[in-house]
Amino acid sequence: MNIAFFLLPKSEVVYLNFNRTMRQALEKMEYHRYSAIPIIDHDGKYIGTLTEGDLLWKLKNTPDLNFRNTDQIMLSEIPLHVKNEPISVNEEMEAIIARAKEQNFVPVVDDNGIFIGIIRRREIIEYCANQLFKVLNQKEYHKTKS
Template identity: 70%
Template sequence: MNIAFFLLPKREVVYMTPEATMRQALERMEFHRFSAIPLIDDSGHYIGTLTEGDLLWKLKNTPDLSFENTDKIRLKDIPLRWQNQTVSINAKMEDLITLAVAQNFVPVVDDNEVFIGIVRRREIIEYCSEQIFSSKLIREA
């Protein structure tokens, strides 16, 4: 099965740009209750995944940084510890299963490597569950 069926399109994905501030990211992640979000550059390319851990390490390792002045820090200045592996829109669902073990979402790109959305781990697990359940029913019949 092609992953386009499971794709959450870019317009529905919560993401940030490298020019956004640390405060904007903190507030957006808190509002949506996400622990990680994609970073997309001005050309539309996926450049990494910003995590709560990245923000906490930046706060810990930057003298005199507090929540009040996080609006002075650009996301491009925060080291990212995690780079979710991308897949092509032409990938098959089976290609995503191994990625879902370590990633809570898989960024999807088009033929020009432009970010077009994500497939969430939840949809991958639901797909696997349906495959297991349906094959179990066939064997029992």
């Protein structure tokens, strides 16, 4: 099965451009209650995933930085500590399962590296559970027929 079936398109995804500020990221993440958010560049290419941890490390390691002056820090100045590798929209479902173990969502890009959306771990788990239930139901069916 192609992963495009599970794709939450960019138009429905909360993401930020790397030229936004730390304050904007904090507010967007708080508003949506997200602990991580995709970051894209001015061409729409996926750069990485900003996490709450990245923001906390920046706050800890920057003298005189506090919430009031987070609007002075650009996202491009914040090191990303977690490497959420994107996956191509042309990949098959099996290729994404391993990534879902490590990430809440998997960024999806087109052939040019343009961010086109995400696949959430929830949909991947539902897919795997459905596949497992199909196998178990088939075994149970064959068991009762014997």
